[in-house]
Amino acid sequence: MFSNLRSIWIVFLHMFHKRETVLYPEEKAYLPPRWRGRIVLTRDPEGEERCVGCYLCAAVCPVDCISLQATEDEHGRRYPEFFRINFSRCIFCGLCEDACPTDAIQLIPDFEMGEYHRQNLVYEKEDLLIDGQGKVQGYNFYKVAGIDAGVKAKGQGANEDKPVDIKKLMP
Amino acid sequence: MSMTNILIDNVPYAVDGSKNVLAASLSLGLNLPYFCWHPALHSVGACRQCAVLKYKNAEDTKGKIVMACLEPIADHLRISIEAPEARQFRAGNIEALMTNHPHDCPVCDEGGECHLQDMTVMTGHNCRRYEFKKRTHTNQYLGPFVNHEMNRCIQCYRCVRFYKEYAGGKDLDVFASHDDVYFGRHEEGVLESEFSGNLVEVCPTGVFTDKTLKKHFTRKWDLTDAPSICHQCGVGCNIIASERYGSIRRILTRYNGDVNGYFLCDRGRFGYEYVNSPQRILAPAIKGDCALANASPEQAIRQISAIIASGKKMIGIGSPQASLESNFLLQQLVGPAHFYAGIPRAEGKLIRRVITLLKNGKVRTPSLAEVKDFDAVFVIGEDVTNTAPMLALNLRQAAKKGPVELVKAMHIPEWNDAAVKDIVQGTTGLFYIATPHHTALDEIATRTYHAHPDDIARLAYAVAQHINAFSSIAGASSSTADAHSPDAGTTANPDADFEALSKSIAAALLAAKKPLIVSGISLYSEALLDSAASITNALKDQAKDPGLVFIVPEANSIGLVMLSDQFLEDAYEKEEPDEDEKPSQADEDTAILLENDLYERTFKGQTDLFLRRQKNIIVLDSLENATTRQATHLLPAATFAEADGTLINNEGRAQRFYQVHQPDNAVRSSWKWLQELQSAASSEPNVPPSASTHFDSILQSLVREFPELTAITTLAPAAGFREGTQKIPREPHRYSGRTAMHANVNVNEPQPPEDADSALSFTMEGYAGVPPPALTPFYWSPGWNSVQAINKYQIEVGGPLHGGNPGKRLFEPSNIPAAILTPNIPAPFTPTPGEWLVLPLYHIFGSDPLSALSPGIKERIPQPYIALNDSDADKTGILEGHYVEVLLNGQKQRLPVKLHTGLPPGTAGLPKGLAATAGLQFPFSTTINSGNHD
Ligand code: SF4
């Protein structure tokens, strides 16, 4: 009996607490930067596409909703010819972001993607690519990779010696 | 094989005593990392990765580190793979190798199927502690096939060991010293070897990768794969063909211990690109008033079946490029009397002769793999490197057999590659070549003989006579050497050299344990085939164990001729209208042409005449060509990539290939089209044709008609076969993008296509273990993502596959006396002044018209030329590169001259298969006008 009365009292007191519910969409909740929402493709500090078309995000995706085709420019720089995410399948698990070796693919705190037609949830590269670096600043894969893709010549990387002169006679 | 008991990590095993510890461990299914060892290249101990602990005896607790690949199996050998010291050594070794390794995996085409990645994960190394700089290398342009990225090298030396030592290449080597060593060419340029593509699979890292794959790169796990057979020559190597987004991406070796083993030639590996050609025929077409216009499959079937049902005169022309099934269904559709093998009679008769000699002769033809075990070789008339490339690679191994046998007698195991090479010092065994001109194999030959095909046949007959003579009067000189004038019917020849050569070849073949004779039809000479067989017969009579290999030109040459002995000229002549031509009636004729460009096969005039007489020309083909342009009805036929079928190679081995993917257009196997036509033509109008019959039922009716082909029903499990309850997936379990790849078209995923014709599925779901060998679409095993996962599919590494190597031999020699040869020795060749006898010259890149349409191969095709004898050219003052006017089939053509080819006087050579020489019937005589040659 007493415990019933106590419960009613506690519920009554809640009428004077601050409300947790916000009146979305007039009012927006704060979402931390690591919140896993809409997926974007970012650019490196030089403004070039970061994605190198390695297919790791596609491989790790548990619902197989990423599909792309890698291609190369005249300098041998690899980038995606097309890059498609079917958001009607995406479960926003963030594994693609984890797998990406170039920090190209990132999940951002935007979830407002509702559509009346499912077909509109298919995003192509033009829809995914943003103009900035996203959460990770300063990283350019082609500056640390070994290949020469028109970004730095062989041996010009921070961690690289000059290319070996195979005709030199010194040991 | 002697079994020896050994202890590995205190577990007793019985293993093959002739092996080394690494090969034995891998055969047992144990995971031991390695780099420099390769089952075909053996051990050199260069990479130090395969370290294990070896104990002195049962009491020893300390042990010492040894390299497993250099440790012979011995009785009571006790080793440990898992001992902490061994593990630590291997992890340290990888860590050292990785200090210079670039940060490349995401953009490295090896990634996901990289042996270095696999081995690094296997040893547990995951963080670079070394803080100094990485050494770097510049790359080289190596031609259209192979990409070079030297930074990724781990100095295992596999590449040069394969390229130089195994394949006989000259232009890949190692430069510089210590950890700077560089693997490449002395200068940038196209890799010359016909087997350069194998570097892609041999190199355990991403230094050498497939340049054709790079153009449309896809990771291994994203490919839809199928077990297939190379269609680019008569050898029938086993391949894995792979597709993504509707185009074929690459070809890999499919291991078959009886055929091509671990390797392919570059025509087979890089010649696939024609499948993706813009010239592909993708929709049916029907000729309207003037031009061909696309039609729907139903429309085309309706129109064509109406023609068939009308009961008018109809003939079918098959193809040595098409499967047995397609040819057979065409034969059924038009009736055997009206079915013609789509090759010229001269060629057909020779292939028939090959079949007779293999089936009814005395001597067994070895498989491609067995060729490596012969210790003396006599090549009669074939430029093997260009007419059967992989056979040439294996002949190079046969040339090493004799010397290696001597080393084995010194108790040095064959797998100890460095030791064997030190002793052999590059010597080769007994190897004789008789061809009209220089060939790539000449460099390993003991003696060569360059002459007209008739003279080559005379040499071969002389060898046979000498071998026979050894039996009658052992040691005495042969009595045929009377001083008759050289004449047909005898091999007597005043040339002492000729006598000495034939005698020394005979002696060499008799001295060998296993002599091998290689011949073929490339020079269009029956005398060569018969003389080759007479040598092996003579050797057999001497109680030798000879082998006889015949080379045939195309993937299904043998299969086609087994179905029909009527050839193109038979069709052309039979269709010849009577003297008092009644065009109205002749106009009713219908010809169905199966995957065959007749303009490649016969003279333009002859072909034109034949086609002009046909009212309806129904063509099933995959690529536009001169014949498809003449079609009234065109059906888009599948290439090997979209078709199932059976081929018979030069050994008489029937092999099954499977469709890689289901195209999203009207393209389908020729046999499917023919089947639909058949059922539409025979059913009542307005009654839907009966449900189409599947592949296996075609096989059944085929062997009912041709009982000698019964084995083809047992090449692979039937379509109803299941592993447990599951089909075998064509896609690896990591296949990605399934819910996105079609989403641009429709967000609702389509149902994956069903494969009613085989036990393979077009999906990633299904049986995950090792499937039956004929149905293995790719190699993968946990921890083994690279091609080296093949170890897990073999009973012992380098040996047969679990379930046996796929393919069935159809011929075993039955020694039917009717086939015993009456020597038909041709007269020696005497040049006619002012006339040249033109012989065909073969090119690995160019002589096969289909692969020649691939962009990569195109870069390697020679420009048309005419090869002349040096002294003939001298006499007329022609120099290398001069243009001369050649009369080809009534047409004058200006061609540049090539000299120094070794051609005998009075002969000339033209490259076969090029557009400029299409339809020429070799050999033929012609005149050459050297007039103004500036
Ligand atoms: S993992 Fe990153 S770099 Fe690789 S394909 Fe995906 S987005 Fe591009």
Ligand code: SF4
């Ligand atoms: S060779 Fe292997 S380990 Fe090296 S970059 Fe390529 S995939 Fe990575």
Ligand code: SF4
């Ligand atoms: S290039 Fe490849 S095969 Fe050659 S030594 Fe380097 S890693 Fe080995």
Ligand code: SF4
């Ligand atoms: S040898 Fe012939 S069958 Fe083998 S890969 Fe080369 S072209 Fe293909």
Ligand code: FES
């Ligand atoms: S595999 Fe044994 S040392 Fe290289």
